[in-house]
Amino acid sequence: MKAAIFEEVGKPLVISDITLGDMGPHEVRVRTAAVGLCHSDLHYIDGTVAQPMPVVLGHEVAGVVEAVGAHVTRMKPGDHVVGCLSVFCGTCEHCIGGNLVNCSNQSVRYLPGQAQRITREGVHVNQGFNLGAFAEEMLVHENALVKVRDDMPLDRAALIGCGVLTGTGSVIRTAKVPPGSTVAVIGCGGVGLSAVMGARLAGALRIIAIDILDSKLELAREFGATDVINGRDGDSVQKVIEMTRGGVNYAFECIGAKRTAEQAFEMLATGGTVTLMGVMPPEMMIEFSGRDLFYRQKKILGCFMGSNQFPTDIPRLCDFYMDGRLPLDQMISKRIRLDQINEGFEDLKAGNVARSVVTFDI
Structure with missing residues (x-):
């Protein structure tokens, strides 16, 4: 399957074939429907923030569940899901206290370079944000996903996974x-x-x-x-x-x-x-x-990621959109293909767009 791989600071992403590893008991395989181009991705591409390379970036994502691990009970194949980079364990001190974004369990929220889920011609490729959404499919921990209603458009649902969750959460949850x-x-x-x-x-x-x-x-x-x-x-x-x-x-x-x-x-x-x-x-x-x-x-x-509790926040934000109180349609400036991703980032750097969204045929 195809993915956009970040190989060198300041250089265009490279479209390559990648392979996902075997699915663990708490993991989910997702067919990517849409992924937004976020400034956080750009901060890695321009070297503002360090990241082990090569890496599949992308984190503002929605898709459809393809398969689930043996211990996954909250979602099933065919479910529509939104990904979030603040993957959590649910058992550490921060999670129990309701601060999912501060989860400290590195066996769930891998540090950059630790996730071993992606290879290219047998060579390890890093998984950005524990998601790696600039790809046709993802393999992620179940606690990096939340099921959303089937009538929620997936390109708009993708935006909720980062930018919308962060911005609305900063107002409602943080401040x-x-x-x-x-x-x-x-x-x-x-x-x-x-x-x-x-x-x-x-x-x-x-x-x-x-x-x-x-x-x-x-x-x-x-x-x-x-x-x-x-x-x-x-x-x-x-x-x-x-x-x-x-x-x-x-x-x-x-x-x-x-x-x-x-x-x-x-x-x-x-x-x-x-x-x-x-x-x-x-x-x-x-x-x-x-x-x-x-x-x-x-x-x-x-404020990190809107101090979110995304398993409840994201479905509620979808409801706000469907109720006409969250005008996400106007936020999508362009819908582009994966092979147009570098042009999309040029638009982002120039300030020409609110959001460009890579969409996939699913």
Whole structure:
């Protein structure tokens, strides 16, 4: 079967034939239906984050179950499923405490380079994110998947597995935004647009979207933003403070850059909370005012994958979409084939798309 393999930093992915290993008792084989191109993949491709190579990346994925291991009971062949990179064991201290994204069991959530499920001409190929979704099929642990309703379109379901789950979760689960709040979202890619949707679902009174591309700001309005600011048109922090008469209650940084993280903190009102969810280089240091932390009681939260509990969150988000309250149709800018994946990443780097989705004939 075909897969797109990342072999060298800064170089195009290579379309090659791969072979999946034998299925373990808690594993599931999935026929890939759709996989989104996410900035997290791009961070590995451009070398921002290290990853053993060669590797099959891809993690924002939905598909159809082909076969299940002997001990798998929660899904069966033919079920529609969404994958999530925050695979969990369900028994460690974090999982029992409800923090599935912090699962520490490395026998389930393999560290990069440890999963031994993929080969190419007999040679080991790494499995990115414990999923390896840039392929026609995947072999994954059952706790990396959740069954979804059969009438949920799988290309839109794929988006929920990462970008939508992260953005909405950052608002609802991480920051716990209450109704009537004022919110600012910096960066209107897939995750930022999802944070806008999350703020709308949470009942935020005012949602200010900030980006440097007018096309993305137009999308943000469609997704629920009440106000937009182009970051190239002056001081965004000052504009937010003026618009809200003192700053927002909640700010969300969706880019992973030092300056935008600091801006998100600066635009907070007294007692406000900033949530940082953009992927940042390991060496990046961010500066905040100690005076603001102490006297103005501003708060800083880190957010990984929307602090999700994806076995329940993803089916609920599918229900929101089917009920017309999650406008995912507008998020898909392009549907492409696997052999067009490199062009898709060029579009992502240029900021031309909210999401491109690789779709497969199934």
